[in-house]
Amino acid sequence: MTPVTHCAGRRLALFGLGGSGLATADALRAGGAEVLCWDDAEPARDRAAAAGHAVADLRAIDWSGIAALVLTPGVPLTHPEPHWSATCARAAGVEILGDVELFCRERAAIAPGAPLVAITGTNGKSTTTALTAHLFRAAGRDVQMGGNIGTAVLALEPPAAGRLHVLEVSSYQIDLAPGLAPTVGMLLNLSPDHIERHGSFENYAAVKERLIERSEWSLVGVDDTASAEIYERAVEREMRLHARHLGPSGRHLPVSVRQDLPTGVSLSGRHMILMRPYDGRERLLGGVDGIATLRGLHNGQNACFAAACADLLGLRGADAHVIQSGLNGFPGLPHRMEEVGRIGNTLFVNDSKATNADSAEKALLSFDRVHWILGGVPKAGGIAALAPLFDRVQRAYLIGEAADDFARTLSGRVLSRRCGTLEKAVAAAAEDARQASGNQTVLFSPACASFDQFTNFEARGDAFRALVAALQT
Structure with a gap:
């Protein structure tokens, strides 16, 4: 831990009690600051209270005594509109900062x-x-x-x-x-x-x-x-x-x-x-x-x-x-073009971190004869920009909310199958790759956010890895 000693004796408000928020509250308290914590989610507030932090609705506190609002990065600061906690802080003339700023000030x-x-x-x-x-x-x-x-x-x-x-x-x-x-x-x-x-x-x-x-x-x-x-x-x-x-x-x-x-x-x-x-x-x-x-x-x-x-x-x-x-000696990172298995002539690659088309492009450029699993919550522009790489794709297996839009983009250029779920897509892609000659790659590079079916890209990648492991048994 990095105790935030430069805030000793000061009172700060903190909004957002996920992992980084709780770590920030711990570091501030360890450095001698008084912290008033809040989150819109009751379970998060309960976790903070159980850890000994002061939980207080920031809409009801006296902002005149607050030195700064520490805002979790996941909360809107400006767009599409400021979070209500940021509005409260600005109305009181209180600076708004994040945990990285606290670290930098402590370093200084x-x-x-x-x-x-x-x-x-x-x-x-x-x-x-x-x-x-x-x-x-x-x-x-x-x-x-x-x-x-x-x-x-x-x-x-x-x-x-x-x-x-x-x-x-x-x-x-x-x-x-x-x-x-x-x-x-x-x-x-x-x-x-x-x-x-x-x-x-x-x-x-x-x-x-x-x-x-x-x-x-x-x-x-x-x-x-x-x-x-x-x-x-x-x-x-x-x-x-x-x-x-x-x-x-x-x-x-x-x-x-x-x-x-x-x-x-x-x-x-x-x-x-x-x-x-x-x-x-x-x-x-x-x-x-x-x-x-x-x-x-x-x-x-x-x-x-x-x-x-x-x-x-x-x-x-x-x-x-x-x-x-x-x-x-670099071992690589999970969910980033991670080779998670090989069955016969087929390599299985977990690229769940590819949450947009630009990131998926990097994976498509790295493999030939690709059985491409993609879909989820689409980003602006979809996958149209990837058209020059469609000739690398043997077949596409579509999941999640983006399936219909992606099917239209691929129509006439890449054979595609609406699979709905990742489980069905992995099974279908593995079978098609098994029947093909030469080295094949089943690539899970979704080009989408995960939130329609998974809590995050890590959970999505873990699910893919488990499905591949089940095929190997």
Whole structure:
């Protein structure tokens, strides 16, 4: 835990008592703050009360004595309209922040030089975060990993000299963290997502850009237009500052897996090359050939970011192979192109984390002769953008709310079957793959949210894994 000592003696309101909310309440209380907690769900309030926290309806409290409202990232701050707790706080002139901001302020108070890596983007955040942490751990470093992946940030051990924190941060978390200024900030890519929470793609991209503006070093993917524009603006700001001798030079590095770059990180074949700005020095960071957990061009991008971050923070030294060794040993993440079984000539791949078309595209690009299971709660645009990849699909097996819409998109281009449930889809896909000749892949890459049939993508992926296991018995 990271006790929030800089809030000692202050009274704070906290809304949202899920996992990160309870961890925040624990950390605030451990640091000496008084916390008034609330959640719209009674079971969540009961859990907080059982843990010894003060539960109070924030609509009925005296806001004049409240120092800040700590808002869970899952609660709307601006769109489609502010949550009522945010409205109460603003009416009283109370600042609104999140758990990442509390962590950053604690870091500034107790260990301002402690290294901090923050990773954002539309797709690939979790894999890049896990891979970055893995590279440092494999080299024997003291690493804490969390944020939007796994462990809530305030449940991690506190910042300290020699301890590296690697955080995945969502747009929601950045929006609530004005003091987030990492040692290395990464923006992987941008595509339309979470528009309902930010009002427009432009607003969404602007929130992501804040991370780059405040980073000591930044790594920015330049293979999509929006991210490339953010990189160009960052360089322009840096040049203006450098011209006035107010800042370091060359602190923003571009990353590309589609083009060779004069400076920054490029994927040449399957080898990652870092060209440092201004001095022309080129360094081979490693390669990803033959690493099953880093299959596909998108994972090449993830590896470029992680390896470049490792290089920036000194993970090279005497052992020239330390980064490559870490890459070779990366175990991958559950639900992200996870190979969960093989039956005869058929590989079964769990890509439940693919909750939008852009993410599903990465999986489709990585396999041939695909029996594709997809569906759920569709995102804006559906799967129409994936049409250039339909020739990789032997047949599609449709589940959930999106089945009818997806069937129309696939009509005349891909054979499809409305299966309704994941259980029926797995059985049908496995049987069709069994009857086909040559190597086949049953790919569960839904391109949809899970909430029509499952509580989250993890539960959905676990169900797929269990169904495949049952076929193997």
